[in-house]
Amino acid sequence: MTKFSDFGLSKELEKAVFNMGFEEPSPIQAQAIPIALSGKDMIGQAQTGxxxxxxxxxxxxxxxEVNxxxxxxxxxxxxxLAVQVAEELNRIGQVKGIRALPIYGGQDISRQIRALKNRPQVIVATPGRLIDHIERKTIRLGSIKMVVLDEADEMLNMGFVEDIERILAETPKEKQTMLFSATMPKRIQNLAERFMKEPEIVKVKAKEMTVTNIEQYYVxxxxxxxxxxxxxxxxxxxxxLAIVFGRTKKRVDEVVDGLIKRGYSAEGIHGDIPQGKRDQVIRRFKEASIDIMVATDVAARGLDIxxxxxxxxxxxxxxxxxYVHRIGRTGRAGKTGKAITFVSAREIDHLKIIENMTKKKMSKMPIPTTHDVLAGNQQAAVNQLRETIESNNYQEYKRLAETLLEDTDSVSLLAAALKIITKEPDATPVRLTAVEPLRSRKPKAEFDRKRRSNDRGGRSFDKSRSRDRDRRRGKNRQGNERSN
Known part of the structure; x- marks a missing residue:
């Protein structure tokens, strides 16, 4: 199995990749990085995402170089895409001190000119706005060492080929060029022949990915x-049993710590945890000693639970x-499963890419309200009572119940019992409008987990309060623009 540490990267880059939580390169990364590091021109044929x-x-x-x-x-x-790429490059370059600046149409050009005075080492640009800067002489490309054309076929479809040719003509002849495209139409091939020197070709075929027996949602x-x-x-x-997937090792540790503090039965697995400990966590999860496992992609590879x-x-x-690997941990052996993906507003486009490749649309799930949570706890209390009745493990309480029924009607008594089990606050009554069929669960563990969760009063994971949410909520970016 190839790892990022096998590429012989500088300490700064290796540390940055480690901080980002990447443990194993994707197929396109495993093939492209060694070629690019060797200094050769390269054509990468791979899908977005x-x-x-x-x-x-x-x-x-x-x-x-930094300076x-x-x-x-x-x-x-x-x-x-320019904003997304710049953000990713800034994360990769943060330890080394390399900065990337996005340049695109629709943003005030004077603001971009001011940002350019901070001497970024990388420009990530849309063609039209980049040409505006070239003509204003606010961006000069005479010192460029590497050019990357990302999603070249899409730029062809949008009519940017002439602009790309003009941009490339402004760069030095002695440079490295990398071109990425999902398809290779003739005009892209002609562009490569004109501006690239004996490029190596890397192809990553998109797998046919379909998912069955799994209800897919996003929040x-x-x-x-x-x-x-x-x-x-x-x-x-x-x-x-639930598996929570985090992108990085640090994220896994944070989520596990937060869940435990809230009273949930959870443990985590990732690449920094010794194999013996990982095996122990997986065994406890299989035995249902814990009911939530938090994992990175690599640590969860091959799990069959x-x-x-x-x-x-x-x-x-x-x-x-x-994504397919993750959600494939549920819906096995003919059973149905649920997969819920959390996304921010700026990640919606990436979500659509996943939907296109899996050929299945995810349903939007609203953020649960306090009413929803309390109703869920009430349902769990009902299930708890039913399971106790089915287990016939309540005989010693019968005489006490008969005594209480002498003074109180059975409906009131049962309602009071449900209220106590649910731990419903007096100020927020919620009606249980429907009772679902009894489900098989571990009654005491589930009840204790919910009780401890409620007792803690729903403190935020990162100690941020809900009053910040509306004020800080991001907005979706608008459509594509070639220039302002």
Whole structure:
């Protein structure tokens, strides 16, 4: 199994990749990074969402120097992609001190000119706005060491080929060029022949990915809301066994710590945990000694555990293959399962890429309300009573019940018992409008978990309060623009 540490990266880049939580490169990364590091021109044929940004970002940032101005150029078809790529490059380059600046139409050009005075090492630009800067001489490409053309076929479809040719003509002849495209139409091939020197070709075929027996949902939530939403869904849905996927090792540790503090029975697995400990956690999960396991993609690879009813993607995976691998932990052996993915407003486009490749649309699930959570706890209390009756493990309480019934009618007595089990606050009465059929659960463990959760009063995972949510909620970016 190839690891990022096998690429011989500088300490700064290796640390940045480690901090991002990447343990194993995707197929396009495993093939493209060594070629790019060797200095050769390269054509990568791969679908969006396969990890292309890291595939060219790591070798690009490895070659750049901190104090030499603009040395790297990435050309993208849309403003959304330019922003996304720049953010990813800044994460990869943060330890080394390399900065990327997005340049796109629709944003005030004077603001971009001011940002350029901070001497970023990488420009990530849409073609039209980049040409505006070239003509104004606010961006000069004479020191470019590497050019990346991202989603070249999309730029062709949008009519940007002439602009790309003009941009490439402004760059030095002695440079490295990388081109990424999902398809290879003739005009893209002609472009490669004109501006690239004996490029190596890397192809990653998109897998046919279909998912059956799994109900798929997404919840749109701000980063600061996600942990509270997760806890609410756990209380409402009462999963038999649940796996929560986090993007990084640090995230897994944070989520496990938060769940334990809320009273949930949870443990985590990731690459920094010794194999013996991982095996122990998996065994405890299989035996239902714990009912929530939090994991990174690599640590959960190959898991075959029956009875997983729910998968929660706390962080949306970086590529569709990882998504299919994650949610495939549920819905096994002919059973149905549920998969819920948390996304921010800016991640909706990436969610659509996953939907296109899995050929299945996810249903939007609203953020649970306090009413929903309390109703879920009430349902759990009903299930608790029914299971106790079925187990016939209440004989010693019969005489006490008969004594109480001498003074109180049975409906009032049962209602009071349900209220006590549910721990419903007096100020927020919620009617249980329907009682679902009895489900098989571990009654005491479930009841204790919910009781401890309620007793803690729903404190936020990161100590942020709900009053910040509306004020800080992001807005979806608008459509594609070539220039202002």
């Amino acid at each position: 396969t990890g292309k940004t890291t595939a060219f970002g790591v070798p690009l940032l490895e070659k750049l 030499e101005g603009i040395q790297g150029l990435v050309v993208c078809p849309t403003r959304e 749109e939530a701000h980063e600061k809301q996600k942990f509270d939403v997760l806890c609410s869904l756990l209380d409402i849905q009462t999963p038999e 029956s009875g997983v009813s729910h998968v929660y993607n706390f962080d949306i995976p970086q590529d569709p293959e990882s």
